[in-house]
Amino acid sequence: MSESEEKSLLYEGKAKKLYSTDDPNVVLVEYKDSFTAFNGEKRAEMSGKGRLNNLISSAIFEYLAKNGVPVHFIERFDELRQLAARVRIFPLEVVVRNITTGSIVKRLGIAEGMKLPRPLLEFYYKDDALGDPLVTEDHALLFEWADETDLKTIKEITFRVNELLKSLFDSIKIVLVDFKLEFGRDNDGKLLLADEISPDTCRFWDALTGDRLDKDRFRKDLGNVLDAYEEIWRRLSRIGK
Numbered sequence: 638m639s640e641s642e643e644k645s646l647l648y649e650g651k652a653k654k655l656y657s658t659d660d661p662n663v664v665l666v667e668y669k670d671s672f673t674a675f676n677g678e679k680r681a682e683m684s685g686k687g688r689l690n691n692l693i694s695s696a697i698f699e700y701l702a703k704n705g706v707p708v709h710f711i712e713r714f715d716e717l718r719q720l721a722a723r724v725r726i727f728p729l730e731v732v733v734r735n736i737t738t739g740s741i742v743k744r745l746g747i748a749e750g751m752k753l754p755r756p757l758l759e760f761y762y763k764d765d766a767l768g769d770p771l772v773t774e775d776h777a778l779l780f781e782w783a784d785e786t787d788l789k790t791i792k793e794i795t796f797r798v799n800e801l802l803k804s805l806f807d808s809i810k811i812v813l814v815d816f817k818l819e820f821g822r823d824n825d826g827k828l829l830l831a832d833e834i835s836p837d838t839c840r841f842w843d844a845l846t847g848d849r850l851d852k853d854r855f856r857k858d859l860g861n862v863l864d865a866y867e868e869i870w871r872r873l874s875r876i877g878k
């Protein structure tokens with residue numbers, strides 16, 4: 638695809654812009670340099686962030702695709718952009734927790750840093766105005782955000798992605814604490830893993846030092862935010878070399 642084939646802006650989110658292409662089934666995803674947290678209340682621009690998330694997310698989707706996970710990702714286009722299948726996103730955020738931290742600690746008053754005996758899967762309803770509330774599968778079915786077959790497929794893919802990512806990050810001495818996935822359906826009706834997988838959407842702890850290598854550095858003002866993203870990319874890009 639050439640520059641001239643880039644079409645109109647379809648959608649601008651907090652971290653990405655989506656452009657149409659000559660192919661109605663394909664979009665160009667551009668990663669922005671913006672940080673937001675707490676439902677957009679806290680914001681910052683950091684030059685180089687879009688590039689790092691594009692590189693990291695592309696590498697992770699390539700790894701998942703190679704391992705048989707159905708993904709919307711097609712290929713990395715350049716340093717800031719990637720090509721992906723055009724999908725309609727289910728209004729659900731699917732979170733997996735391997736270790737307790739973040740909202741579950743606040744919501745349930747349980748201890749931080751507890752290794753869970755098995756991965757916990759949670760659904761959140763994607764609605765910024767409501768602050769993405771925690772919901773059950775029954776809400777999703779009743780309000781028709783997804784049907785029974787979709788939810789079964791989404792859960793299967795999510796647990797498989799957790800196993801694949803745990804093993805990938807284990808090999809570079811990073812603990813996969815928790816992460817968020819989104820799913821969509823392409824123009825042929827196929828259910829695909831979509832959106833991004835990056836330090837914005839995962840919690841990564843250094844296995845040796847426990848250092849936070851993800852967006853919690855921004856959320857909690859820990860400093861050296863982009864250094865952490867750079868470190869994730871440095872380790873990922875050296876795999877197999």
Ligand code: TMP
Nearest residue numbers: 738739740741815816817837838839840
């Ligand atoms: P939480 O502990 O704040 O619920 O976050 C769980 C995981 O989901 C964590 O890895 C960060 C990710 N996440 C997002 O990607 N987007 C969001 O809007 C939120 C709240 C969390």
Ligand code: ASP
Nearest residue numbers: 651673674675676677678
């Ligand atoms: N992604 C959400 C926001 O941009 C919340 C978060 O990740 O903390 O506001």
